[in-house]
Structure formats: structure tokens, C-alpha cells
Amino acid sequence: MLRFAATRLVSLGLSLIAASLVIFAVIEVVPGDPAAFMLGLNAEPEAVAALRDELGLNGSRAARYLSWVGGMVTGDFGQSYTYRVPVSQLVLQRLWVSLPLALYALGLSTLIAFPIGLIAASRRGRPADYGIMAATQLGVAVPNFWFAMLLVLVFAVNLRWFSAGGFPGWEAGAFAALKALTLPAVSLALPQASILARVMRSALIETLGQDYIRTARAKGLSRRQAITRHALRNALIPVLTIIGLQFSFLLAGAIIIENVFFLPGLGRLIFQGITQRDLVVVESVVMLLVFAVILVTFLVDLAYAAADPRLRHRR
Amino acid sequence: MRWPVQLIIGAILSGLFVLAAAASFLWVPHEVSTLSIADRLKPPSARYLLGTDHFGRDILSMLMVGARTSIAVALVAVGIGVAAGVPLGLAAAARRGSLLDEIIMRGNDLIFAFPSLVIAILITAVFGPSALNAILAIGIFNIPVFARVTRGGALSIWTLDYILAARVAGKNALRISAEHILPNILNLLIVQGTIQFSLGILAEAGLSYVGLGAQPPTPSWGRMLADAQTMIYTAPRLAILPGLAIVGMVLGLNLMGDGLRDALDPRLRRARE
Numbered sequence: 001m002l003r004f005a006a007t008r009l010v011s012l013g014l015s016l017i018a019a020s021l022v023i024f025a026v027i028e029v030v031p032g033d034p035a036a037f038m039l040g041l042n043a044e045p046e047a048v049a050a051l052r053d054e055l056g057l058n059g060s061r062a063a064r065y066l067s068w069v070g071g072m073v074t075g076d077f078g079q080s081y082t083y084r085v086p087v088s089q090l091v092l093q094r095l096w097v098s099l100p101l102a103l104y105a106l107g108l109s110t111l112i113a114f115p116i117g118l119i120a121a122s123r124r125g126r127p128a129d130y131g132i133m134a135a136t137q138l139g140v141a142v143p144n145f146w147f148a149m150l151l152v153l154v155f156a157v158n159l160r161w162f163s164a165g166g167f168p169g170w171e172a173g174a175f176a177a178l179k180a181l182t183l184p185a186v187s188l189a190l191p192q193a194s195i196l197a198r199v200m201r202s203a204l205i206e207t208l209g210q211d212y213i214r215t216a217r218a219k220g221l222s223r224r225q226a227i228t229r230h231a232l233r234n235a236l237i238p239v240l241t242i243i244g245l246q247f248s249f250l251l252a253g254a255i256i257i258e259n260v261f262f263l264p265g266l267g268r269l270i271f272q273g274i275t276q277r278d279l280v281v282v283e284s285v286v287m288l289l290v291f292a293v294i295l296v297t298f299l300v301d302l303a304y305a306a307a308d309p310r311l312r313h314r315r
Numbered sequence: 316m317r318w319p320v321q322l323i324i325g326a327i328l329s330g331l332f333v334l335a336a337a338a339s340f341l342w343v344p345h346e347v348s349t350l351s352i353a354d355r356l357k358p359p360s361a362r363y364l365l366g367t368d369h370f371g372r373d374i375l376s377m378l379m380v381g382a383r384t385s386i387a388v389a390l391v392a393v394g395i396g397v398a399a400g401v402p403l404g405l406a407a408a409a410r411r412g413s414l415l416d417e418i419i420m421r422g423n424d425l426i427f428a429f430p431s432l433v434i435a436i437l438i439t440a441v442f443g444p445s446a447l448n449a450i451l452a453i454g455i456f457n458i459p460v461f462a463r464v465t466r467g468g469a470l471s472i473w474t475l476d477y478i479l480a481a482r483v484a485g486k487n488a489l490r491i492s493a494e495h496i497l498p499n500i501l502n503l504l505i506v507q508g509t510i511q512f513s514l515g516i517l518a519e520a521g522l523s524y525v526g527l528g529a530q531p532p533t534p535s536w537g538r539m540l541a542d543a544q545t546m547i548y549t550a551p552r553l554a555i556l557p558g559l560a561i562v563g564m565v566l567g568l569n570l571m572g573d574g575l576r577d578a579l580d581p582r583l584r585r586a587r588e
Contacts, residue, residue, distance in 0.1 A: 011421075014421070015424065015428060018421075019428055026437050026441055137570070140569060141566040143517050143521060145521060145540070146557075149554050149558070150554075157551070248428075249430065251430060252432040255433075255436070256432070256521050256524065260544070271436075271525065282436070286433055286437060289433055290429055290433065293428050294428045297428070
């Protein structure tokens, strides 16, 4: 297990280095001078020169890359040009919206998907199964931002239960904050829950066909007992993988959903960075998102190697 | 062979949108480039079957031309994925376990680590928003998907006896890949292509919605939704119709993908019964 973890850790490090190089290179090829690009067409030459100095653009490429990466490692993400504050401070503020939103959505999608997948698998081939499969087929096809608009239409415009967007901040109390995150989380969770329910169903159906389930039934366990004690646990491995993968989709989906609901999260920060040409912000936040995705993939790998010893020795 | 029901329903559903897109080249009820403020936000009528938007443009015509944008972007993006991903996958499988295989697969993992939207954002940050950049962003993300499916399918074919026979007959890896492997994994690629096509439609809609895709005045479903959001109180119809179009197209393609998988892969069919 330790050896497995060590090799995965090395590949985690290599992925991070590769990703940072790619992001750095992309920002490097911004046509023209980054400082001039950020300041726009009518910039004074002195202002451009000052910004170049501030951004450390006068050093060599290698030196700039190293200082960027070195900064990120020590928590210094550079200075936002438009906000005039450290990017790390912006990120920290925004993280308090994006992270709870992603976790809220992940929790919701798991809560919806588990029972639904379980029902579909245990009623396989019956009307309940067909109904659930049809509903999830539809759920996968609905774009989350459109679902978000429909939710706004129903629950904010017509019923007036929720506000159509905005975030009061955690200072307004946990209830108010969670309420503001509810419609966004539901709209993020629906497509994910549909996918997860389908995975859950097929994983369960596969394990239910295994010999050990027949043995369990033969020794006198009821169908329900066989499912909860044996099938469910074994079906969890593919389900866990998908939950891990979904985290990255949720982060990416949150970028759009935050824009639908005007939530001050990381996604909006990236968009503001683009429209305000604040490349320092774009570069660092993108790297942070990619880091989160790679880290989650790594943790999922470890988790299921711990759950299934066979995976440790396979390549 | 009996055609699976999903395949037929899916083909009809998505076929309708393809037809509408094709028809829009020849004829639309009203030109989408002409604005008529006098007719703004009209409800559905005999003149405007689905009503008009805030510029007085005919919604039906916008949807038809928008279908063109969505389908073109998604299709070309699948093309990029196939053109680059399939050869990479074939090469990786032919040189299994080699440095080449390792490099290709690690490269794939790297692209997978970037959520596709993040790739799109990076590209847009550099080159500015356009339909072309949306195609690039979605297409790049398709490459590892096709490389992986190709490699996986090809690896299982490489172990078969007739490949051994072909090698004994003196064919090199390139010829074997082209003549024996590729035709045998074509069904896998068709199914994956359908799935990526539908994901591409969703991705294009998302990108145009946040303003990173097709730019005005080119109509696109995502843009129509973005425009509708500010008028959701006054004209909810505008927010509903483009969404229904997206769902219809994606649902059709997904059903087609499932049906094709059942039809093309007899092993899967038996496993399901």
C-alpha cells in the first residue's frame, strides 16, 4: 500500500508540474506584452513599464516561471492588478462560496442518487426501473444552467421562496447563506445525480449477479440483507470513482452556475479576471482549480486501493 | 437484426434538429439578421409561430440557425478528437508498455485534469471569445477520450489469433492497425462519437451562455438563453424554448448512443438480458 501511495504521489507531482507549465505557457503566448494587454490600448508607456516591473516581467522566462510556482507553493499567488490586493486573499474569500457550493451539490447528488439507483437495481426490468431510467436519461440531457433558470422561474419569480441570485455572506447566518446556495446546488446536483444513479444501478446489478450473492441467499439471507450486507459494499467502488470525478465537473459547472446566480465564487472571479484582463488572477485561479482536480483524483485512487487490495498490484 | 427502440426514437429526435439546421441554409420563416423593434416580444401567432425576442427576431428562425451553430461546433470538435485521438490510441496500443505508450497516456491524464470549461477559459483569455475557440476547447478535450477508447479497444484486438497470423504473414504494426484493428473497433468509436457529439452540444451551449462561444449576431442556443435571463420576469417563454431545443437534441443523441451500443455490441446485449 505504501509503495502504491508513493508511486501515485510521484505522478501527482509530475502532473502538477506539467499542468503549471501548460498554464504558464498559455498565458505567455498572449499576443503582445502582457502588461500592455492588461492595461488596454490607450495605456501610457510609463504605466506599462511600471506594471512590467510590478509583474516581474523583466526577468527571463525561466525565472518568471520559477518565481510564480515558488510563490504558489508558499501561498503567494501574486497581486491582482484590478483589485490591488493579493490574489490569495481574493481566492480565500471566494473559496468560502465555491467550496460549500460544490460540497452541498455533491451531498445532494449522492443523497438523491443512492436510493434511486438502489430502487432501480432491485426492481430491475419493472416499471419503477424503467421510470427511473427514463428520468435519469432526461436529467443527463438537461444543461445545468438552463435547469437553474427554470428553478429561478418557478421558485424565485413565481413562488418567491428564494431570491433569484446573490449571496448574503456567511455573516448573515448559516441559514441565510445556505438558502442562497440551495437553488445553485440543486441545479448543479441534478445532472450529476442522474449519472450517479445510473452508475449505482449498473454496479449493483453487476454485483447482484456474483456467486457470493447466491451463496449469501442460499445460506438464508433475505434479498434485502444480501443487498445491504454484500452487494452494496462491493458496488461502492465504481460509485466512489464517479463521485471523485464528479467533483471536477462540479467545480467546472460551478463556474457557470455562479454566473447564473451572481454568486461571488471562484468562477465569477475567473470571469471578472478575463473581462478585466487581470491575467495574474486567471493564471493562479485556473492553476488552483486544476490542482484541486488532480488532488481529488489522487485521493480517490488511494481510497479505492485501500478498499480493494487487487487494485494495488494492477497497473 | 431488430433495431433497438431507443435508436429509432433518438435518431428521429436528433434528426429533426439536423433537418431544421439544414433547412435553415435554404429557408427560414424570417431573416434572423433583420430586427423589427415594432414586433418585439410578440407572443406566438400565425406570423411568428414561436413568438419574437426583444429585438423582434423570430424565435423559430433563431432556433433553426442556432441548431446550425451547435451542430457545427460539436461535429467539428468530434472530428478533432477522432483525427488526433484515434491515431494516438492506435499507436499506444501497438507499442504497449513502451515509452511512447506512457507519454501518450500521461498526456491524456493531463488534459483530463483540466475541466473542459477551464481549457475554454484559458483559450478565450488568450485569443478572445469566438465559435472557433469554442470548437478548439471542446475538440482538445475530445482527444484523450478517443485516444483512451481506441487504445482500450485495440489492446483487446491485439491479443487475438488473427492478429498473430497477420504478424506472421509479415505485416507491420501500421498495416495491422489500419487493416485489422481499426475496422474492428469502429463500432466503439461510433458509439463514443455519438456521446461526445451530445456532450459537445451541451458544452457549446454552456460556453455561448457565458459569452465564450459564438459571438453576436450569430444566433446560438446558449446565447439565446443568456439574453433571455434578463427578461425572465417579462418573457419566460424566451428562456424555455432554447433550453427545450438543447434537451431535445442531447436526449436524441444519447438515446441513439445507447441504441447503437446495443445494436453494435452483441456481447453487451447478451449481458443485459
